[in-house]
Amino acid sequence: MAASNDLISMTLAQARDALRDGKVSSRELTGAFVSAIEAAKPLNAFITESGEQALKMADASDQRIAKGEGGALEGLPLAIKDLFCTRGTRTTAASKILGEFVPPYESTVTQNLWDAGAVMLGKTNLDEFAMGSSNETSFFGPVFNPWRANDSNANLVPGGSSGGSAAAVAADLCLAATGTDTGGSIRQPAAVTGRVGLKPTYGRCSRFGIVAFASSLDQAGPMTKTVRDAAIMLKTMASVDAKDSTSADLAVPDYEQLMEGSIKGLRVGIPKEYRIDGVPAEIDALWTRGADWLKAQGAEIVEVSLPHTKYALPTYYIVAPAEASSNLARYDGVRFGYRAADPKDITDLYERSRGEGFGAEVQRRVLIGTYVLSAGYYDAYYAKAQKLRTLIARDFTSAFDQCDVLLTPATPGPAFAIGSKTADPLEMYLNDVFTVTVNLAGLPGIAVPAGLTANGLPLGLQLIGKAFDEGTLLRAARAVEEAADFKHSPAKWWSV
Template structure:
């Protein structure tokens, strides 16, 4: 174990609990790696000192055999989760130096289990983006580079800081949030695992809201097993979130290796779309073959309203965001413009200065679709479509237990390549948004490399609250894919 940071979460857990390594040794190694990894810009706030203090507490607990499920394990937290006493930015200028006086439920669950916080990771501003380029704290660079180029690539988004941190070994695992694909897409383009749980599985309390009916927290990890471990601790019903659901949280890790004999895997025909590179479709076919070889039954299914998913999403999500972001008004916290003439001027100046272009675009779209005279044409029709999309999945799940699709329409792209055309950027989510609209769990598993050596992921979609089956299928894909690749640590020079 020469490089502690290269361990998986499960390996590190076992080593710490067996007292082969201390949490302080482990945490110290990550603190150093994070410093070295600064060129990636994965973290907005590093919390090295606090991390070492937490590690020390963990070591003492482990010495007394009082450790929790994640005792002493250093994690990265997407800077959308409010962390008590630690600046939380949502990667926006509008929050200024906001330091929450409270902790999000998901992170509280992690700390209660003994986890150590390394810092807060970068993201697209308010989680709006697919490349981490809308962050007010600058873009994050993907640890991966194409074999034929030294150009910096995006790490996906919005959880781009978390995906880069996991892929570059700047944490054992990270939290993300997923509103339209923000966990799964960045995981796919950085060659790691990203799980978006069922809507209601993890509490949204203390997570800066983007689109309340779609937002869901989940783990970003090196392996499927690590995702199972993380989800077990992150998930909980929460009296502080009315939309969290009271269903038992099984021990996912124990259920991983059950095998997939007889599992019915649906292949939705509508996910074969024009313009997607052949290597993506080839990988998809390969994935189906892997599962078939392990005893699964492959069935073709139809999700007829798939083509309406992106337009529906780009009405529902901006509508909710326009309302959720109204509280950032410069009155009580965060950025307040100076020299305002009156209250309207204060709002306009503070919000104009505080929000970036993409966030402003979505607030404007959302305000428009909710306006008198347009509500029926947009918002209310989008809600109807959302119901139809949900029904598509219900019907498909009568014929299968999980669905298999590509995660993204392509590998990581160059920084700046899609920033001028929002629509092209929005297409990144074409395979992932349906899952958010239907509230289902979805996971991306690294499955192969492009010709140029860039990672690609396959997505599995499960039935509501059946993450156990989803993780079992993902584990089967992972085992068959045997994806052992890691990026060269070019920033370590």
């Protein structure tokens, strides 16, 4: 048996092969992760740990492997963002209002993972209802980024909203994790924790059983150590699902196979509007280096224009809150979740359950959404934003006449200090400036670790693909990954 550190630092693909070849058992592997999670409590990456259940799932996997019946992810321990409903395991969305909600059903994405033999280690922390870019709005407290600057002991945010999943992957607390991405919530945390995060095309993964935030933008995807691992995870997470009417009626291809091969002749677009003021020179330099890496491998670099880029964030902050205010109307203190004590009438029950149950950022967004949908303001805000969304999507369609993928920075900066951006909501929103356009247009995007800042913090590059062309996207991402040769991991300062 290998040392526990060697086990947990494996990639998903390496662990899959080791299990298949009988070099390690799922029980050994799962046990190593359960211990690592136990030792990493200071990171607060998990809301609910399910170590006992994980070991049972691992034993069942070992029996199936022994009989030669293993699935695509047989025996591989994963972490699940606590936005995916898991039958019999508390699901909180990091909100007080869900209370001790224990779903009597399973989300399609997680069901696909368990059907393929994967093992659940636990449910990871996130921003409340996935609303945030730093994991600081969680009712269960902030997550600490496993990375620290090499000149400071200050705790940094892991990005958000999938901050717990990102921290768990970066700290070797799981082989891979699930995330969801409404405006950048997979790609931004992956980038600032030095790992890979893939947001698939809208409709590629079923939304059934995922706590809804903004239904026309939400999409589940993998957070992994490598591009190959993202391809492996997506193959199982994606499916055609009758329970989600927006699930795409397209067969799921073998992404691991599509990812292979040269990028010779691939046309890579560089959108000039992504050069924005106030972005550190390090990010700009990394972007240029990324284009050079792809060019050196035979890609053709083309400058393209996405003229409505700067309107994407304000458009998002109308559309997403509008959908959220509607989706979150279901939390009424009646059918499930938190209920305020001693309500004097039904309105008091609703108002106080929601007032006490929702945190500050969620309340702010529900109020924004209610306002932009209210009589007299609908046309000025919501209808206008939906038109802008059409223009933003058209920008991409035109750009993709000239190129096959786009290359951009993933974030406007590295991980920042806990508490440094919570006072001003607008400053926090700007973290998603490079990622949010992709959700508005429903396209796939991936963040790939590409380098370190001068003080040792990870930075990522983003690639954006055509709808349902995750294969080409992954192939380009792999080219960036190979050229960047990012082998860094955070020092394990949290291990007690």
